[in-house]
Amino acid sequence: MRMYDIIMKKRNGGELSQDEIRFFIEGYTKGEIPDYQVSALMMAVYFRGMTEQETATLTLAMADSGDRLDLSDISGIKVDKHSTGGVGDKTSLALGPMVAACGIPVAKMSGRGLGHTGGTIDKLESFPGFTTSISRKKFIENVNKNGICIMGQTADLAPADKKLYALRDVTATVDNMSLIASSIMSKKLAAGADAIVLDVKTGSGAFMKEEADARALAEEMVKIGKNAGRNTVAVISDMDQPLGYAVGNALEVKEAIDTLKGHGPADFVELCLALGSQMLLCGGRARSAQEAEEMLRGVIADGSALKKFAEFVEAQGGNAAHVSDPESLPKAGIIRPLPAPISGYVNKIVCDQVGICSLILGGGRETKESDIDLAVGLVLCKKVGDFVREGEALAMIHGNDESRIQEAERRYLQACTILDTPPEKRAMIRAVISG
Numbered sequence: 001m002r003m004y005d006i007i008m009k010k011r012n013g014g015e016l017s018q019d020e021i022r023f024f025i026e027g028y029t030k031g032e033i034p035d036y037q038v039s040a041l042m043m044a045v046y047f048r049g050m051t052e053q054e055t056a057t058l059t060l061a062m063a064d065s066g067d068r069l070d071l072s073d074i075s076g077i078k079v080d081k082h083s084t085g086g087v088g089d090k091t092s093l094a095l096g097p098m099v100a101a102c103g104i105p106v107a108k109m110s111g112r113g114l115g116h117t118g119g120t121i122d123k124l125e126s127f128p129g130f131t132t133s134i135s136r137k138k139f140i141e142n143v144n145k146n147g148i149c150i151m152g153q154t155a156d157l158a159p160a161d162k163k164l165y166a167l168r169d170v171t172a173t174v175d176n177m178s179l180i181a182s183s184i185m186s187k188k189l190a191a192g193a194d195a196i197v198l199d200v201k202t203g204s205g206a207f208m209k210e211e212a213d214a215r216a217l218a219e220e221m222v223k224i225g226k227n228a229g230r231n232t233v234a235v236i237s238d239m240d241q242p243l244g245y246a247v248g249n250a251l252e253v254k255e256a257i258d259t260l261k262g263h264g265p266a267d268f269v270e271l272c273l274a275l276g277s278q279m280l281l282c283g284g285r286a287r288s289a290q291e292a293e294e295m296l297r298g299v300i301a302d303g304s305a306l307k308k309f310a311e312f313v314e315a316q317g318g319n320a321a322h323v324s325d326p327e328s329l330p331k332a333g334i335i336r337p338l339p340a341p342i343s344g345y346v347n348k349i350v351c352d353q354v355g356i357c358s359l360i361l362g363g364g365r366e367t368k369e370s371d372i373d374l375a376v377g378l379v380l381c382k383k384v385g386d387f388v389r390e391g392e393a394l395a396m397i398h399g400n401d402e403s404r405i406q407e408a409e410r411r412y413l414q415a416c417t418i419l420d421t422p423p424e425k426r427a428m429i430r431a432v433i434s435g
């Protein structure tokens with residue numbers, strides 16, 4: 001079998017066989033097939049798509065490309081959560097400790113930034129010393145001791161996804177349904193949780209811009225999960241403007257801490273409660289969504305979710321003092337308001353463009369090897385539907401480089417539409433899909 005023929009078959013719109021998919025996944029994982037051939041195949045998949053059968057085969061081939069985690073040493077129903085990616089999506093940072101404080105063991109594998117979206121691991125690395133490169137033994141020990149641990153994708157868990165994820169990030173091949181479904185589900189299957197709650201985003205900041213596409217992606221992932229014997233639920237949520245106010249690694253950590261202190265932005269809190277409820281229901285901790293919501297609100301009100309977060313940060317090499325004093329987290333050298341050019345209602349914020357503003361400021365990778373600036377990003381002052389007066393700040397820009405700041409400012413103004421009338425409100429939670 002030759003990689004060249006596989007690329008050509010897909011380029012011409014053919015359906016790849018199980019042997020062909022397994023051949024390229026195994027060859028790429030072992031380093032026998034180079035990045036440039038796999039990039040070409042990813043681009044062919046991007047344009048030609050994959051059938052449901054190809055997607056399911058790709059998912060299992062990727063899940064089998066390394067070991068699978070055995071979580072049987074952790075008692076209770078282990079529930080994992082994964083987002084398809086968004087802008088300002090710091091959900092895992094707040095939700096993990098909230099759910100853990102309700103008694104569900106959170107044994108989670110997270111990723112880095114992808115395309116215009118941020119990644120949980122990059123955000124957590126805002127805590128100096130924090131590491132997600134931990135052994136399986138330590139991972140299980142931490143979950144048993146603290147109720148929560150987040151690890152990065154190790155070289156031996158779905159390594160094919162690890163390589164493809166980094167390659168897709170820099171080759172404009174992220175936003176394809178089959179590639180997203182196989183990427184997410186391969187690592188969720190390998191990571192061993194009993195139940196999986198998926199946050200499938202839709203809107204201008206999501207990879208699936210149209211709700212119908214998000215629904216199709218959700219249904220495909222739920223089917224893959226169920227076929228693999230995992231209780232899988234997908235929540236379709238809005239990502240047509242940034243989630244909360246903060247976009248950028250350390251800035252999002254600060255907003256997550258505020259949320260655990262009870263001062264979270266309304267849209268972000270609503271999403272955490274919706275996803276958290278599904279996690280508590282899957283984990284058998286609550287009998288109804290209402291009971292679950294009350295439990296989740298309770299662990300914020302009594303401080304136990306914040307305490308859990310501080311313990312989690314300490315257990316993974318960070319210093320809990322930063323949780324008590326988030327202002328001590330990395331801070332940009334230049335912080336300045338971006339004034340509104342006219343008065344009116346913020347009618348639209350093209351959300352992926354806001355993610356790109358954060359990347360331009362230095363918050364994301366341009367190549368696989370790039371370092372990122374944890375301090376930079378944006379904090380919105382006005383969200384969709386808010387009234388702004390000419391000259392009033394639309395957002396605060398946090399940067400360390402004047403020319404990057406100017407480019408981000410230009411882009412942000414282009415992304416933002418201000419009109420005389422307010423827009424219609426979009427619902428945060430669109431649907432829950434459980435197959």
Ligand code: URA
Pocket residue numbers: 083084085111114165174179180181183184
């Ligand atoms: N999250 C992932 O893990 N993979 C994707 O392809 C997209 C979002």
